[in-house]
Amino acid sequence: MNARFLRDGYVTDALAQIGAAGLFFFTILGAVPKSLRHFRETVRQIWFVGAMSLVIIMTCGLFVGMVLALQLYHTLSIFGGTAALGTVVALSLFRELGPVVTALLFAGRAGTSITAEIGLMRATDQLAAMEMMAVDPVAYVVAPRFLAGVIAMPILACVFNALGIFGGHLVGVTWLGVDNGTFWGNMTANVEVWADVINGVWKSLAFGAVVTLIAVFQGYTTPPTSEGVAYATTRTVVFSSIVVLALDFVLTAFLM
C-alpha cells in the first residue's frame, strides 16, 4: 500500500508542490520592489479583497461573538464567574477565533476568487501576453494580490473581533443581563495590548501570507483548462484550511 502510494507519486507530488510553492514565495518577494512601482494596483487589490470579504466577515463576527457569549455565560455561571464574560469573549476572539475564522472565511471568499482570476488569466493566455509585452506577471498580477492579502487580513480580523465583541455584548449584557460596567471594565483591565491583541495580529499576518500564497500559487500553476481552474479553486480552500489550522497550533505554541 505504502509502496503503491510512492509509486503513483502522491507523496512525491505533494512534496514537490510544497517545494514549488516555497520557491514561488521567494519569487514573489523578489518581485515586490518592482510591484511597488505600480502601487495603485496593490491599493486596488486591497480594496477589492477587503471589500469583497467585509460583509461575510462582519456577519460571521457578529454571530460568533453572540454564540461565544451564550456558551461562555452558561459555563461561567456554573462557577459563578459571569463577571468575566467580557474578558473571556474578548480573549477568545483576539487570541484565537478572530485570526483563525477570518483566515478560513478569507480563503473561501477572497482566496478562491484570486485563484480563479489568475487561473483564468493563465487559461486565456493573458499571463503569456504580459510576458510577451515584457511585463513580469509575478510583479504585475501576483505580488499586488499577495501584498493585498497580507495587508487586508489583519484589518479584516480586527473588524471581525470588533463585531464579535459587539455581538457578545448584545447577548451578554442586553439579553442575559450581565452588568454593562463589569463587562467592559473587566475586559479592558485584563486584555493586554502586546500579549493578546498584537499576538493575534501576528497570527493574522502569517495567515494572510499563507492563504494568499496558496491562492496565487494555485492560480498561477493551474492547468490551462476549465477543469484545471475548478480544481485549483477547490484546492485553495482545502489546503488553506489545513495549513491555517496547523500553523495556528504551531504559532500558539510559540506565542503563548
Place this chain on the structure above:
Amino acid sequence: MSRSAEPLVRVRGLSTRLGDKVIFDGLDLDIPRGSITAVMGPSGTGKTTLLKHITGQMRPDAGEVWVDGSNVPTLGRDALFALRERIGYLFQNSALLTDFDVFENVAFPLRQHARLPEELVRNIVLTKLQAVGLRGAARLMPSELSGGMARRVALARAIVFDPMLILYDEPFVGLDPIALNQVLKLIRTLNQTLGITSILVAHELSAVRRVADRVHLLANGKIVAAGAPDELARGESDWTKQFFGGEADGPVPFHYPAGDYAHDLGFDGSAA
C-alpha cells in the same frame, strides 16, 4: 557581412519534441530584415510553437534561434524582456487583458515601458485603433467585443510600440472582407513606412499572396518548401501541389499520427 544584410531572424538546427511527438527536426529558417514572411502548414505542425521559440516563450531541445544578434534560448530573463520590448506578438486567441477596456489594453505596453504624457499616449492609442477601425470601440470591455473585433484590438496592441519585428499568429481569422483588406493594408504599411519585419502564420493563401514576400511551408518538422507566394502556389513540388491543392493524400500529413484505423474500429477482431 554588414549588419543590415544579415537576416533579422536566423534559426539553425531547431529540434523540439512535445511529449512523444517530434515537432521540429533540425529546422532552418532565415527571415530577412524588412520582409514580410508567411509561414504556412497543416494544422498542428508547430507554427505557433515556432513563433514561441522565436520569442523565447518556449525553449527548444536543441538548435539556435538568433533574433537581431542574440541567441534567444540562451538569454536570461532581463535580456529576453529587453528583446521583447522590440517585438510585437499577436496571439492566436487575442489574449486581451479582461480587466481593462480596449483603450487601456492597447495603451498597456506604453504605460509599462515608457513614461509618456497622457496626451501622447492618447494620440498613439487612438491612431492605432483608427488603423484597425475600432477608435469608436475604445471604451468597450473585451467581453463586449466580437471575435474579429478582439483580433483587431490585439493587432493594435501588438503594433503600438512600432516594434522592429511583429509576429502575427493567424491575423486573418474571423475578419470580414472589409476588415481583412484593412488589416492587409496595415501590415503592408507598417512594413513599407517603418520597415518593420513581419512573420505571419496564416491559412488563407489568397490573403498571403497579397502581402507576403516569401512563404515557407512547414511540414514534418522542417521547412519543406520556400519561395515567393505565386511560385509556391503554382505547386511544382509534391509538397506544395498537395498542400495548396488541399488534398488529403500526399507527403504532407493531414492525419495526426495514429495507429491502424481498422484496428481502432475493431474490424480486425481485436476489440471484440
